[in-house]
Amino acid sequence: MRQKMRILWLSAISCNGNTHSFLNYPYMEQFLEDFEFIYHPVIDSKYLLQDIVSKEIACDILLIEGAISKEYKRADVSVVQIIEKYSKIVQKIVTVGTCATFGGIFRESGYENTSGMHFDQEKQIENFKHLLDKTISISGCPIHPEVLVNTLYSIKKSVTLKLDKYLRPKEFYAYTVHNGCTRNEYFEYKVDNHNFGELEGCMFYEHGCQAPFTHGSCNKILWNEVNSKTRAGVPCMGCTEPSFPRQNLFSTKKNMAIPEHLPVGVNKRVYLTLAGITKAFKIQRLEKKLFDD
Amino acid sequence: MSDKKKLKREQIIQCSLELFASNGFYSTTIPDIAKSLKMSVGNIYNYFKSKDILANEIIKYISAYLGEKLKEINEEDISTKEKTRKIVEMYFKTASLKPEMIDYFLRIYLSNREVFRDTCEGMLCVNEFVTEIMIYFEEGVKCGDLREQDFFSAFGLFMGYLGGMVFLKGENILPKDLNDYIEDITFNIYKALSSE
Numbered sequence: 001m002r003q004k005m006r007i008l009w010l011s012a013i014s015c016n017g018n019t020h021s022f023l024n025y026p027y028m029e030q031f032l033e034d035f036e037f038i039y040h041p042v043i044d045s046k047y048l049l050q051d052i053v054s055k056e057i058a059c060d061i062l063l064i065e066g067a068i069s070k071e072y073k074r075a076d077v078s079v080v081q082i083i084e085k086y087s088k089i090v091q092k093i094v095t096v097g098t099c100a101t102f103g104g105i106f107r108e109s110g111y112e113n114t115s116g117m118h119f120d121q122e123k124q125i126e127n128f129k130h131l132l133d134k135t136i137s138i139s140g141c142p143i144h145p146e147v148l149v150n151t152l153y154s155i156k157k158s159v160t161l162k163l164d165k166y167l168r169p170k171e172f173y174a175y176t177v178h179n180g181c182t183r184n185e186y187f188e189y190k191v192d193n194h195n196f197g198e199l200e201g202c203m204f205y206e207h208g209c210q211a212p213f214t215h216g217s218c219n220k221i222l223w224n225e226v227n228s229k230t231r232a233g234v235p236c237m238g239c240t241e242p243s244f245p246r247q248n249l250f251s252t253k254k255n256m257a258i259p260e261h262l263p264v265g266v267n268k269r270v271y272l273t274l275a276g277i278t279k280a281f282k283i284q285r286l287e288k289k290l291f292d293d
Numbered sequence: 294m295s296d297k298k299k300l301k302r303e304q305i306i307q308c309s310l311e312l313f314a315s316n317g318f319y320s321t322t323i324p325d326i327a328k329s330l331k332m333s334v335g336n337i338y339n340y341f342k343s344k345d346i347l348a349n350e351i352i353k354y355i356s357a358y359l360g361e362k363l364k365e366i367n368e369e370d371i372s373t374k375e376k377t378r379k380i381v382e383m384y385f386k387t388a389s390l391k392p393e394m395i396d397y398f399l400r401i402y403l404s405n406r407e408v409f410r411d412t413c414e415g416m417l418c419v420n421e422f423v424t425e426i427m428i429y430f431e432e433g434v435k436c437g438d439l440r441e442q443d444f445f446s447a448f449g450l451f452m453g454y455l456g457g458m459v460f461l462k463g464e465n466i467l468p469k470d471l472n473d474y475i476e477d478i479t480f481n482i483y484k485a486l487s488s489e
Binding site for chain 2: 254255256257258260268269272273276277279280
């Protein structure tokens with residue numbers, strides 16, 4: 001029998017959203033033939049959490065879900081201590097989700113100095129600095145199950161992943177969520193004209209869509225193999241970014257009509273020049289409903 | 294385009310701009326422009342295929358000129374109030390030194406929309422100028438100096454006011470020199486736009 005890779009899924013300060021998102025991976029049976037969990041919060045595993053913290057169980061990959069504070073304990077042991085212990089024996093550490101990577105919404109929790117493993121939002125922190133080379137970040141609220149699983153297979157196959165400055169695999173995070181969005185035509189000609197849940201219109205101009213400045217593959221690797229937020233008619237909320245969650249997620253912050261956050265890498269003057277030109281277009285086809293006209 | 298041709302093109306724009314601004318769009322003909330430049334009528338058409346195209350190019354030329362001046366102000370590290378004063382000063386200075394530019398904008402571009410409708414739709418031909426005004430507003434709101442509001446309500450207040458003053462000056466109605474109004478106008482505009 002092939003050797004399965006052994007994984008420890010450790011939940012820190014978390015809502016377990018990533019645990020649940022992972023359960024949506026469509027080829028779970030295949031995955032469980034190649035990997036096994038020595039411990040997972042909801043999937044049957046060989047050991048109890050008490051065994052994990054009191055003994056040292058052989059393990060290849062440490063997955064951390066949730067924000068980290070040394071005050072926060074699992075089975076009466078600080079998560080920081082558990083991470084320190086297992087980080088010594090594993091090949092790789094993967095921070096699963098935006099909380100484990102940047103602190104996310106649980107930065108607001110009452111625990112002292114709550115942050116991601118290596119980052120407090122954009123800022124790199126001192127804790128665990130010696131483990132930077134061992135860590136891969138999979139941000140997202142929640143993580144895309146295929147992005148996590150494909151990363152785990154890369155580790156299994158000893159493929160070296162190129163990482164961005166937040167240790168996220170470029171394979172999945174070099175793109176913006178805007179890439180592959182089915183509403184690009186509306187974006188190009190600055191037609192917002194959107195109602196939530198409907199097919200028509202771009203949500204960047206009025207409805208808070210953060211896709212043009214959010215790194216992720218949501219519109220390339222679809223969720224449940226069929227859809228994405230923007231395809232379903234809801235704005236991208238920027239959940240893979242260190243700044244997540246911002247406020248007022250359903251409206252675009254503007255200063256005198258100019259969006260405060262522009263598409264990543266685009267100069268404001270150039271954006272406005274282009275916007276002025278595209279606004280001159282009046283494209284009837286894009287003003288109407290696509291089907292029920 | 295060679296440098297010589299570029300220069301000639303600009304000379305035609307500058308000369309026709311002055312003629313249009315003082316005599317009106319329909320009263321100025323291509324032969325008038327040719328005569329003033331000592332060029333043949335045919336040669337003018339080598340540069341601009343029609344009078345309408347020439348009119349469109351002139352407004353782009355003015356927009357680029359004013360846009361460049363505004364960009365210099367926008368890039369200065371000064372308060373929004375100071376920027377407001379400098380924009381008013383720059384606009385009035387242009388109206389005094391190059392009155393034909395502002396006159397063309399007010400009396401040709403805004404008054405003969407049929408000439409510009411097809412190729413200068415929306416803000417297409419005044420893009421450079423409008424872009425810089427947008428940046429002035431956006432940066433003012435971002436740093437907390439200006440109040441957030443609809444772009445056009447702010448744009449109309451600012452540019453309508455300045456255009457109106459230059460128009461009054463052009464009609465010889467203003468009792469004082471334009472420069473004598475800079476202080477009060479800056480105060481009024483800033484007070485109207487400010488977040489205080």
